[in-house]
Amino acid sequence: MNRFATIALLLIATVLTGCAGQGHSMLELHPYTALELRQKALEDLSRQGLSFDEYQLKRAQLQGQPVRDFDFDGQDELNAGRSNGNREAHQG
Secondary structure, eight states: OHHHHHHHHHHHHHHHHHHHHHHHHHTOOOOOOHHHHHHHHHHHHHTSOOOHHHHHHHHHHHHTOOOOOOOOOSOOOOOHHHHHHHHHHHHO
């Protein structure tokens, strides 16, 4: 019985050593491409909780696009009452 336990223990140790050696080779790092790096940066940017303007500015910079001004046009918001009144004035 002692001999059987020793052989079984050696067999298990050999199998586990082989599995550990194969797992390490799978974890080798590879150099990332520019596309992968940009995608990762965009994912990180979306998780930062920035305001809309800040997000659009940084996103345009990451994508190499010209930075556009995302400000409002200076007109006030219209409420439903004012917009209906303007429509009636134009129709009648």
